Amino acid sequence: MPPRTKLTTLDRGRALGWLQDGVSGREVSRRLGVSHSVIQRLHQRFQTTGSAVERPRSGRPRCTDRRDDRYLQLLALRNRTNTRRTLIDNFRAATNVTISRMTVTRGRRLREVRLHPRRTVVRPPLTPRHRRARMAFCRNHRRWNRQHWGRVLFTDESRFTLSSCDARIRAWRRPGERFIDACVQEHDRYGGGSVMVWAGFHLHGRTPLYRIRGNLTGMRYRDEIVRPQIIPTLQAMGAGAMLQDDNATPHRARVVQDVLQRQQIVRMNWPARSPDLAPIKHLWDIIGRRVRENHPPPADVDQLFRFLQQEWTAIPQQMLQNHVNSMRSRIGECLAARGGHTRY
Structure with a gap:
């Protein structure tokens, strides 16, 4: 698995404590399982501002939680040929939450379960007989x-x-x-x-x-x-x-x-x-x-x-x-x- 890119409040305090005790940045990143650059930015921000609190992030806030994400994945699995518009409409009718087309196509909701839009395979129809x-x-x-x-x-x-x-x-x-x-x-x-x-x-x-x-x-x-x-x-x-x-x-x-x-x-x-x-x-x-x-x-x-x-x-x-x-x-x-x- 790739290393984490975020630290919890407790991990940020532990990292700063280790750095003040003389532990190297690479050793701290190894202990916490994050990238070395995460520790470097944390240390630099603490030296500049005197605080380890993360600054507000830009971008649109996430409008769905994990339960909503699982429901969106279920909608895609129930009918594999649903279009993006159909998924958005069905999701809004069930949860009263409006999601964008980019959330469906380029977001992580469907990619997390390895669902990607692909051209269907053409085969002759098969009846039970x-x-x-x-x-x-x-x-x-x-x-x-x-x-x-x-x-x-x-x-x-x-x-x-x-x-x-x-x-x-x-x-x-x-x-x-x-x-x-x-x-x-x-x-x-x-x-x-x-x-x-x-x-x-x-x-x-x-x-x-x-x-x-x-x-x-x-x-x-x-x-x-x-x-x-x-x-x-x-x-x-x-x-x-x-x-x-x-x-x-x-x-x-x-x-x-x-x-x-x-x-x-x-x-x-x-x-x-x-x-x-x-x-x-x-x-x-x-x-x-x-x-x-x-x-x-x-x-x-x-x-x-x-x-x-x-x-x-x-x-x-x-x-x-x-x-x-x-x-x-x-x-x-x-x-x-x-x-x-x-x-x-």
């Missing part, structure tokens, strides 16, 4: 090890756009420079074009990145992805290989189920709204960041797809293995959250 399904899936696979997950082919589709807006980008700016060109990120919400791709990976390899043109239907998914991509990959993986995909409508089409059953392919019973359990989602995020960081950016959708192919191929196999190995941690965190959201 979704949470139960996630819990059931995690319980069934909680004892799976690297060997078990190494037999799974993780697959997914993702869409990448030419014009993107990354809310994580920050710009160094001075007051009044919010709208200068160097601090503005241009983004065309409805223009630029996009590319939808499909891919899969497992512990020892990956599939080629496939470009999906137009709407993906069940028949197109069967003819363009399942037969030429998924089935050969699973056969090359050997006995016990299984397929992981989400619950998108083309994936669950009857024509797709029929061809998988004829080929005796085992499909995992994947819970709905569980992107945090699918490691391939992190790979899409990595590729998306590299697309946004590429300078100059792709000029058209064909150049964007070629860049996506290069980045997909450039992902080290060790990174793919690390994502497969993370499944045990994902399962454990989902169980600990009782089917709720995890950090993945």
